[in-house]
Amino acid sequence: MPAEPGGPGVLRPDITFAYGAAAGLAGDLLLGDPRRGHPVAVFGRAAAAVERRLWRDHRGWGALHTVVCTGGAVAAGALAAACTRRSRAAAVTLTAAATWAVVGGTSLGREARAIGGALAAGDIEVARERLPHLCGRDPQALDGPGIARAVVESVAENTSDAVVGALFWGAVGGVPGLVGFRAVNTLDAMVGHKSTRHRRYGWASARLDDIAGWPGARLTALLATASGGDPRGAARAWRRDAAKHPSPNAGPVEAAFAGALGVRLGGTLSYGGRVEHRPVLNGDAGRAVEVADIERAVRLSRRVGVLALAVCAGSRLAAGALRRRRA
Numbered sequence: 001m002p003a004e005p006g007g008p009g010v011l012r013p014d015i016t017f018a019y020g021a022a023a024g025l026a027g028d029l030l031l032g033d034p035r036r037g038h039p040v041a042v043f044g045r046a047a048a049a050v051e052r053r054l055w056r057d058h059r060g061w062g063a064l065h066t067v068v069c070t071g072g073a074v075a076a077g078a079l080a081a082a083c084t085r086r087s088r089a090a091a092v093t094l095t096a097a098a099t100w101a102v103v104g105g106t107s108l109g110r111e112a113r114a115i116g117g118a119l120a121a122g123d124i125e126v127a128r129e130r131l132p133h134l135c136g137r138d139p140q141a142l143d144g145p146g147i148a149r150a151v152v153e154s155v156a157e158n159t160s161d162a163v164v165g166a167l168f169w170g171a172v173g174g175v176p177g178l179v180g181f182r183a184v185n186t187l188d189a190m191v192g193h194k195s196t197r198h199r200r201y202g203w204a205s206a207r208l209d210d211i212a213g214w215p216g217a218r219l220t221a222l223l224a225t226a227s228g229g230d231p232r233g234a235a236r237a238w239r240r241d242a243a244k245h246p247s248p249n250a251g252p253v254e255a256a257f258a259g260a261l262g263v264r265l266g267g268t269l270s271y272g273g274r275v276e277h278r279p280v281l282n283g284d285a286g287r288a289v290e291v292a293d294i295e296r297a298v299r300l301s302r303r304v305g306v307l308a309l310a311v312c313a314g315s316r317l318a319a320g321a322l323r324r325r326r327a
Helices: 013-031 039-054 059-084 088-102 105-120 124-133 144-191 203-227 231-244 250-261 292-326
Strands: 265-271 274-281
Touching (some): 013 088, 013 144, 013 292, 039 059, 059 088, 059 144, 059 203, 105 144, 203 250, 231 250
8 A cells, every 4th residue: 555755654645545435335334333332322422411511592502512512523533543644554444434433324224124124014103113213204194105205215315414425525534524524414413403492503503514415415416316227317306306405405315316216205294293395306207106116215325325435535546646746
């Protein structure tokens, strides 16, 4: 492995990320998430403890919560990276471990398939019990087709949040980028929603998540368009319907998945007793979601994740080569 000119034992950052991210994604594909002691769960408990100390019904206090939690995660990642930068093996191992910890494509697929299996067996109650593991919809308000649609939408959105976005920021910022993005995404899931408690307090976390998720969402939509079954349909749905979605990042991803799979997404849904009537994505060309579409969405998600690794690692390597050439 090539070393940095300044020291024989220092691995170049672009090579570190390429090797480490590949190993980390392979670890996720083979192992999935740990049953206990997941680093993201540890971060979530710490963020909840900070919230208990800081909570006020005020945007400023919520912004402080976002800075403390996200800044702490980034600082921890930077410190760990600094401690391993003199060792090739340690640097790659750290990047691999961080990648494995922050991506969640395999667990996403497992949960989606479990719900799909329950629906296929006609056991809608089991499907309703498992749905909260995947998304925040009110399961009792959904019938079988509604659950199937919710699963496909969640697979699409989480492909960006749990895989592609993390790889993008890892390519930009190494280990601090990986853990920082997942911290932002986790905070948004915890406090970035429009409940009475978090409407103001979670505002900063939600806005930061929109910013951090913007590039990963567009890359996810692009890769879903390129690798799905209907590239023209995906591009058309993305171009026509993405802006209709209330989320600036979920819109492109869900629209592209809808077009690639040839289904309709969006419509009426319920969160925490609050009913929302969202625009239908790919409504003119798509059909209603069926149970079999869950497996198709999971396979598309996995293809997108592998392609994202190739794009992000390749881009980091190309940028490193360009810098060395200019130097």
